Amino acid sequence: MLEFCCVPGWLVLMLVCWSPAAGGTNVVIQRDAQFDVTYDDTVTSDNQTIYSYNHTVSRNKTEGVRVSVELLSESAVSPVLFVVRQKQAVLSFQVPLILRGLYQRKYQYTQVGRTLCQPPTKAVAETQFFYVDVSTLSSAGIHYQLRVSRVDSFTLQTDKKFSFNATPSQPQFFKYVFPDGVDTVIVKVNSQKNFPCSVMSIQDIQCPVYDLDNNVAFIGMYQTMTTTAAITVQRKDFPSNSFYVVVVVKTEDEACGGPLRFYPLLPDELLDAGNRSKTLDVIVSPAINSEVYVMGMLFCLGIFLSFYLLTFLVACVENKRMNRKREGLLNHDASPAETGKAPVSPYEYGSFADNGSTLSSEAVTDSLASTDGNYGYMDRSLESVARSRQESLSSVEEDDYDTLADIDSDKNIVRTKKFLCVSDLARKDKRILSKKYQIYFWNIATIAVFYALPVIQLVITYQTVVNVTGNQDICYYNFLCAHPLGALSSFNNILSNLGYVMLGLLFLLIVLQRDILHNRALERNENTALECGIPKHFGLYYAMGTALMMEGLLSACYHVCPNYTNFQFDTSFMYMIAGLCMLKLYQKRHPDINASAYSAYACLAAVIFFSVLGVVFGKGNTAFWIVFSVIHILATMLLSTQLYYMGRWRLNSGILRRILYVIYTDCIRQCSGPMYIDRMVLLVMGNIVNWSLAAYGLIKRPNDFASYLLAIAICNLLLYFAFYIIMKLRSGERIQCLALVCILFTAVVWGFALFFFFQGLSTWQKTPAESREHNRECILLSFFDDHDIWHFLSSIAMFGSFLVLLTMDDDLDTVQRDKIYVF
Structure with missing residues (x-):
């Protein structure tokens, strides 16, 4: 190609040269061209046209230049090549423009518009020339139109909206210069139409500008978008203190979740691109400054440090109350346990006695009517006492009873009693049980290290x-509310998880304080510590506090880059927390027969394993959902049997024969009701809930399998907790003021927390572009969004839930264990 010097505007030079490649004469025509003038011309392989433009470039002002071309000839055999030669760059494209989509499908465009890049100049003002060369290898004339125009509002203004149109062959880009005093801005691009799918890119000021669908991802930062896109840009990433905002419309919509249309894949087939024009708005706004960062961090620390202060004040008040109570007991020279009524051990051998009862009426009356005035125990109803008397009246002589000594020690006899007390299930050595439950803490600490x-x-x-x-x-x-700090893209979502860690540590300190006080009481051989109240084992509490801290750490890790492949990081310890809370509730009344740490963590590992399988294979996989639902139902039935019989059954080859025998003897032969009615009510309700959840999963097949699995765990925990509270009140026990305040406070906080959780600011169940449709502005201190508030409230609610479990049975601390019922 020949280079030409500048010529006067009225002169047209005709140059003829010999082109061996073309095999003939090639006429090169150069014209002085003007901005905003449409040139209607024809090009063949025998002639080449060069349009010469000049404009003034200023250092303080950037002026955009746009080249628009339309091919008027139909069915052109060869494309027309346009080459734009600038001082520091060359831009070339062909018309019709061929762009490729998914599976290499090809789309052609006869209208092309490109904006020329504008490299910075050091001079205050200078005149620059650029040339548009038009050529083709087609022997037939190809008719085209060319227009070069200046771009209005090429430089974006802060907080000023600018609207424009774009198509796949007519991308747009604009320049933004950081004003003085602004180090971070957020670039927002919006559209009223979901489709066609688009891409918004932030690129440094350099040539060439990558502004086509097939190269926009080569450089800079970029997002796909339907209606909304937003990118936070920092001055430190752009040495020139300026950048380009590039908007490209994609040839297809699959990247934004649009329909995947079927086309025959023919090698040379060109598909009709259709009308893919899109109107968009762009606005650049200053982001928050360092003062907002500091205020956000101080606010976060202040909230959770206030819980430390409040806990310290409550501990001081409680310590004074306990000291006054201890002084009162010393003055009376007797403890509540010593002044209480002597316990009666009411044995009722449900599996070994006829009619399910051998309890004497005196024993029932003494056991049910004994009360403690200081703790508000109510008598059983007269009807239940009369029924117990009637069931116990028999003509069996004393000689008919088995008086062997193992009646007080054989667990098969003790655990099959119809009415159990905590003393019946707290027979193992305290030191052995303490070590057993401490394993929960050490195991979860080990798991946390190797997992984190x-x-x-x-x-x-x-x-x-x-x-x-x-x-x-x-x-x-x-x-729209992602504030970067250093290498982190969304620091606020990470910071808001601090509450889990701080409140988990606070709970560990509270448990440690109770553990120390209990050990001191044991060293003093206090009867209230040795023989009264729910047996104190703190290993599960330590494990719960550790799990809460790990939930905060792993949630922060998830929010470093939230997506569907690492969502299990955010949920793994939620499963742990739900499982540990249920185990703690069961341990309160069943300390001797609670699951070991090894079996409990093995079950939780199986849950996490299924969570990963569900994320990877669960979406739309019928076979997976069938297998999971069957395992879910079978696991529920096995656990129900374990709880109903207090572990006194075995899963072996004779299980089916024993089941059929029980059905025949209890249901067909004599139609007797269940022996343990309370347990049966809980387990029936639990099976109904779990079978319903299994059916829902099998029918609906939710995409978010991890959340579905977490919902199963939470539903079971809430069901068991409600059962525990109801049975506690039904047994005549009461809830002390501190525990009641914790329950009410926690319930209210959970309600608000769930409200913010279901706002759904993003969802990895959809494409990234569709997820951004749910993005919202910050609502707290211009720093935290709805999900951050969920982190705050849920950490407080979990801490309150742990306190409820810790304090809900404090009213039994001076009640003998043989008067505390098991349910």
Whole structure:
């Protein structure tokens, strides 16, 4: 190609040269062209036209230049090549423009519009020339139109909206210069139409500008979008203190969740692109400054440090109350346990006695009517006492009873009594049980270390990939309220998890304080510590506090780069917390027969295993949902049997024969009701809930399997907790003021927390572009969004729930264990 010097505007030069490649004469025509003038011309392989433009470039003002071309000839055999030669760049494209989509499908466009990049100039003002060369290899004339125009509002203004149109062959980009005093801005692009799918990119000021669907992801930061896109840009990432905002409309909509249309895949087939014009708005606004960061961090620390202060004040008040109570007991020279009525051990051998009762009427009357005035115990109803008397009246002589000594020690006899007391299930040595439950803490601490280290390494890798590639579709942030700090893209979502860690540590300190006081009481051989109240075992409490801290750490890791592949990081210890809370509730009244740490964590590991399988294979996989539902129902039935018979059954080859025998003797032969009615009510309700959840999963097949699995755990925990409270009140026990305040406070906080949780600011169940449709602005201190508030409230609610479990049975601390019922 020949280079030409500048010529006067009225002169047209005709140059003829010999072109061996073309095999003939090639006429090169150069014209002085004007901005905003449409040139209607024809090009063949025998002639080449060069349009010469000049404009003034100023250092203080950037002026955009746009080249628009339309091909008027139909069925052109060869494309027309347009080459724009600038001082520091060359831009070339062909018309019709061929762009490729999914599966290499090809789309052609006869209208093309491109904006020229504007490299910065050092001079105050200078005149620059650029040339548009038009050529083709077609022997037949091809008719085209060319227009070069200046772009209005090429430089974006802060907080000023600008509207424009774009198509796949007519992308748009604009320049933004950081004003003085602004170090971070957020670029927002909005549209009223979901489709066609688009891409918004932030690129440095350099040539060429990557503004086509097939190259926009080569450089800078980019997002796919339907109606909303937002990228936070920091001055430190752009040495020139300016950047380009590039908007490209994609040739297809699959990247934004649009329908995947079927086309025959023919090698040379060109598909009709259709009308893919999209109107968009762009606005650049200053982001928050460092003062807002400091205020957000201080606010977060202040909230949770206030719980430490409140706990300290409550501890001081409680300590004074306990000291006054202890002094009162010393003055009376007797403890409540010593002044209480002597316990009666009411044995009722449900599996070994006829009619399910051998309890004497005196024993029932003494056991049910004994009360403690200081703790508000109510008598059983006269009807229940009369029924117990009637069931116990028999003509059996004393010689008919088995008076062997193992009646007080054989667990098969003790655990099959119809009415159990805590003393019946608290017979094992306290030191052995304490070591057994301490294993829960040490195991979860070990699990936490080995689980957290690879998680931290993985999310650091995720964040590095996002920063290096610029692909912001990898992570599902709330981009309208994602405040970066250092290498982290959304620091506020990470900071808001601090509450889990701080409140988990506070709960551990509270448990440690209770543990120390209990050990001191044991060293003093106090009867209230040795023989009264729910047996104190703190291993599960330590495990719960550790799990809460780990939930905060892993939730923060998840929010470094939230997406569907690492969502199990956020939920794994939620399963742990739900499981540990249920185990603690069961341990309160069944300390001797609670599950060991090894079996409990093995079951929780199976739950997490299914969670991973569900995320990977569960979406739309019928076979997986059938297998999971069957396992869910079978596990529920096995656990129900274990709880109903207090572990006094075995899963072996004779299980079916024993089941049929029980059905025949209890249901067909004599139609007797269940022996343990309370337990049966709980287990029937539990089976109904779990079978319903299994049916829902099998029918609906929710995409978010991890949340579905968590819902199963939470429903079972709430059901058991409600049963525990109801049975506690039904047994004549009461809830002390501190525990009642914790219950009411926790219930209210959970309600508000769930409200913010269901706002759904993003969802990895959809494409990144569809997820951004749910993004919202910050609502607290211009720093925290709805999900951050969920983190605050849920951490407080979990802490309150733990306190409820810790304090709900404090009213039994001076009640003998043989007067505390098991349910």
